[in-house]
Amino acid sequence: MAEQQNSSQQKQGGRKPAQDLNQVLKVRREKLAELQAAGKDPFVITKYDQTCHSREIVEHFEEMDGREVSIAGRIMSKRVMGKASFCHVQDKLGTIQCYVQRDSLGDEAYKEFKRMDIGDIVGVKGYVFKTQTGEISVHAEQVTLLSKSLQPLPEKFHGLVNTDIRYRQRYVDLIMNQDVKETFIKRSEIIREIRNFLDGRGFMEVETPMLVDNAGGAAARPFITHYNALGEDKKLRISLELYLKRLIVGGLERVYEIGRVFRNEGLDQRHNPEFTLMELYQAYTDYYGMMELTESMFRYLAQKVCGSTTIYYGNKEDGTGKEIDLGKPFRRLTMEDAIKEETGIDFETIRTDEEAKALARERGIEFEERHKRGDIINLFFDEYCEDKMIQPTFIMDHPIEISPLTKKKPDDPSKVERFELYINGWEMCNAYSELNDPIDQRERFAAQDALSAQGDEEAQHTDEDFLHALEIGMPPTGGIGYGIDRLVMLLTNSAAIRDVLLFPTMRSLKAENDNIEDKKD
Numbered sequence: 121m122a123e124q125q126n127s128s129q130q131k132q133g134g135r136k137p138a139q140d141l142n143q144v145l146k147v148r149r150e151k152l153a154e155l156q157a158a159g160k161d162p163f164v165i166t167k168y169d170q171t172c173h174s175r176e177i178v179e180h181f182e183e184m185d186g187r188e189v190s191i192a193g194r195i196m197s198k199r200v201m202g203k204a205s206f207c208h209v210q211d212k213l214g215t216i217q218c219y220v221q222r223d224s225l226g227d228e229a230y231k232e233f234k235r236m237d238i239g240d241i242v243g244v245k246g247y248v249f250k251t252q253t254g255e256i257s258v259h260a261e262q263v264t265l266l267s268k269s270l271q272p273l274p275e276k277f278h279g280l281v282n283t284d285i286r287y288r289q290r291y292v293d294l295i296m297n298q299d300v301k302e303t304f305i306k307r308s309e310i311i312r313e314i315r316n317f318l319d320g321r322g323f324m325e326v327e328t329p330m331l332v333d334n335a336g337g338a339a340a341r342p343f344i345t346h347y348n349a350l351g352e353d354k355k356l357r358i359s360l361e362l363y364l365k366r367l368i369v370g371g372l373e374r375v376y377e378i379g380r381v382f383r384n385e386g387l388d389q390r391h392n393p394e395f396t397l398m399e400l401y402q403a404y405t406d407y408y409g410m411m412e413l414t415e416s417m418f419r420y421l422a423q424k425v426c427g428s429t430t431i432y433y434g435n436k437e438d439g440t441g442k443e444i445d446l447g448k449p450f451r452r453l454t455m456e457d458a459i460k461e462e463t464g465i466d467f468e469t470i471r472t473d474e475e476a477k478a479l480a481r482e483r484g485i486e487f488e489e490r491h492k493r494g495d496i497i498n499l500f501f502d503e504y505c506e507d508k509m510i511q512p513t514f515i516m517d518h519p520i521e522i523s524p525l526t527k528k529k530p531d532d533p534s535k536v537e538r539f540e541l542y543i544n545g546w547e548m549c550n551a552y553s554e555l556n557d558p559i560d561q562r563e564r565f566a567a568q569d570a571l572s573a574q575g576d577e578e579a580q581h582t583d584e585d586f587l588h589a590l591e592i593g594m595p596p597t598g599g600i601g602y603g604i605d606r607l608v609m610l611l612t613n614s615a616a617i618r619d620v621l622l623f624p625t626m627r628s629l630k631a632e633n634d635n636i637e638d639k640k641d
Contacts, residue, residue, distance in 0.1 A: 144272050151235060152268045160232075162265045168192050168243040174209070174216035177248055178256050184248045191216065191258060192243045192266065194295060196273075200234055209244060209258075210295070217257040218244050224261050232265070239269030287624050300619075303612045306425060307620055310608055311378065313424045314398065317417050323374040323400060328363035330356060330380070336586070337361030337525070339578040340383040343393075356382035360399040361525065361599065362586045365554065368401050368597050369589045376400035378604065389616045390546065393625050396604040405598040406527075406553040407537045411514055414541055414549060414600065415450050418512070422446045425611055433544050433613055442510055444543060444610075450512040452539075455501050458515055462504045467497050490574055494519025494534070509542030524564040524580055526552040544610060551600035558590035 155161055170192040177184050177191075193211035203222045208215050222230040224246075236242065245262040274280045274296055286293040286300075294301050315325065335342035337359025347354045360377045367375045378398045385393060402409060422429045434441025456467045470476050476496035480487050485499050497519050509515070516539040520528060526536035537553035555561050562582070571579035608620040618624040 141272070145270065148237060148268070148270050148272075151237070152270065155265070155268070160265075162268050165264070165266055168264065168266055170243070173211050173213040175213035177216060177258070178214070181248065181250070181256050186247055186249065188245070188247050189258060190243060190245045191218075193241065194269075195236060195238055195240050195242060196295075198236070198238060205233065209242060212301075214298070217251070217255050218246070218260050218263075219249075219251065219257050220260045220263060224259065225263065229263065233263050236263075236265060237269060237272075239271070239273045240265060241267035241269070283618075284626075287618055287626060288629075290622055303608075303614060303620060304622060306612050307608045310421060310425055310611060311604065313421055314378070314417070314604075317420050318376055318400065321374070321413070323376050323402075324372055326364070326367060326372075326375050326377055327379070328357075328360060328377055330382075332357050334362075334581055334583045334586075335359070336580045336583050338383075339522075339580070340385060341577045343382050343384050358383050359601070360397060361601070362583060364399055364401050365594060365597070365599070366586065366589045368403050368554075369592055369594045373403040374401070387625065390606060390609075392605065392617050392621060395617070395621075397601055398604055399599065399601040401554070401597055401599040403595045403597050406596065407516075407539055407551050407598055410551040410598040410600045411450070411452070411539060413598075414551070414602075415512075418541075418543075418548075419446050421607075421611065431611065431613075433610060442544065444511060446512060446543075448511075450514055450541070452514045452516060454517040455497060455515050455519070456517070458505045458509075458513075459497065459500050462508060463500070465500070467493075467500075490571065490576070492521045494521030498522050506542065506547070507545040509545055511543070513542050514539045515542060523552070524568055525555050525561070527555050527557075528560075546606055546610070547603075548606060548610070549600055549602040551598065554594070554597040554599045556590060556594040556597060558587050561590055562587055 152162075169190055171190045172184075174191065174193070177189065191209060191211060193209040193215075196208045196210045196215060198207040199205060205220045207218050207220060209218055220230070220233055225233065243262075243264040243266050244258055244260050245264075246258045246260040248256070249259050250256050274292065280286055280289075280293055280296040286297075294304070318325075331345070331347065331354040333354065335355040335358045337357075338361070340358040342355040342358050344353055344355055346352075358381055360379060360381065364375055364377060376398060377400075378396065380394055381397045382394045385391065387393065400413075402413070419429050422431055429445070429447035431444050431446065432441050433444060453461070460466050465479070467476075470479060470493070473492045473496075476493040477487065477491070480496050480499065483500075483503075485496075485503055487496060487499055491499075498521075501515070505515075517529060517532075517535045518526070518538045518540075520526075520534055520536050523536040523538050526538045529535045529537055538551065540550050541548045555564070565580065565582040565587070568580040569582055572581060605617050605620050608614070609617060612620060614620050
């Protein structure tokens with residue numbers, strides 16, 4: 121029984137109605153059983169000699185014309201017309217048409233081809249040619265079934281558009297949506313080019329622990345797990361910082377790590393509880409050195425990956441997008457100057473915690489009683505400035521209260537030598553002139569411990585081994601952390617962080633169904 125395309129498939133996931141789907145599943149399994157009974161089980165095949173991909177044939181047609189090739193991929197469409205048929209085979213680089221003729225394959229092989237289904241994985245051996253309509257194709261001389269698809273793909277007209285299904289079944293999303301595949305190919309390219317850039321600057325890539333006793337280096341609540349072999353709880357790291365600084369103490373001078381970190385926080389368009397972070401540390405430089413490195417790296421990545429230092433984010437068709445110029449020097453602005461520019465408020469004239477809180481009340485900005493003047497400044501920046509930073513802007517000289525691992529500015533100890541880069545209204549990275557004074561660091565850890573005692577679940581804790589490392593001696597150092605997922609969003613024009621994570625964090629299907637039932641009740 122031939123499987124038919126059904127226009128009544130459900131638009132949200134491209135699925136057939138349940139009764140129809142059950143019949144399709146039955147037919148496909150019957151076809152597999154027949155193949156196995158005839159000694160032609162596709163799952164017995166262990167390899168196939170694939171000589172090229174679809175895009176190579178299309179892009180180099182003049183030299184490939186008439187050449188014998190072997191391609192492999194998934195059947196995405198099939199049109200049977202008596203003695204000759206057409207199908208489209210999709211591989212990792214694209215899709216190519218195959219012309220399948222009974223006289224070229226033989227009666228039995230052609231009959232087997234006709235019983236193949238959309239979604240089956242095949243190997244096609246034949247020669248390259250161009251059809252009368254001008255489509256570059258492969259004239260099949262041999263078609264080998266390499267894997268039988270027992271589940272139908274979403275119907276082609278509707279595709280896979282339901283985002284929940286797309287994220288849960290990314291394997292189907294990659295098959296049905298070529299732009300999704302291109303995004304993840306580009307993600308891999310971005311990470312490769314980051315490594316190339318840093319290698320050219322003498323950096324060494326390292327790996328540090330994910331399970332830690334003290335999850336420090338950032339203001340975030342950690343995940344906690346139990347280590348059975350040791351009989352004690354461990355935390356999943358929230359940052360890479362403290363171990364990488366230990367390596368600077370050890371004399372490695374230029375180190376970086378690209379790895380997963382885990383923060384027990386909410387989900388939204390730009391946040392996932394596990395995400396990819398890159399941190400790097402360079403001895404004998406400061407936050408100005410980190411600005412130069414960052415500006416150079418972003419410019420390099422845009423040119424390499426996007427082909428230009430001018431990129432576009434958003435929808436160009438309806439005019440809601442933005443052109444972002446990474447080729448010009450990035451703007452540099454202190455946090456207080458940014459606030460003054462947007463609101464007219466000069467925090468230089470507001471010197472006490474109470475004055476800052478009174479101003480926050482006047483402006484309707486929520487804060488906690490434990491907050492100090494520096495915390496209020498940060499809240500004002502978040503409220504009035506962050507989303508205005510469309511073109512690349514370094515926001516510098518943060519309040520000391522929100523920067524427990526950063527060197528004070530020598531001329532103003534209420535501020536630290538820190539910057540964040542903002543592009544498209546997003547924080548893209550966070551950098552410091554690293555604090556290397558162990559006495560000052562101990563005092564700041566103590567202040568963080570006090571915040572924790574007051575109920576701040578994101579406060580850091582004293583790390584005695586890290587303090588011991590600083591007492592051994594760490595040179596002046598510049599350090600920086602980049603959110604790789606957000607960088608990929610920018611360079612691939614992706615709307616949400618889930619669009620650049622192959623397998624984003626999602627509520628389990630059981631929990632999702634329970635939630636739906638609760639709402640019904």
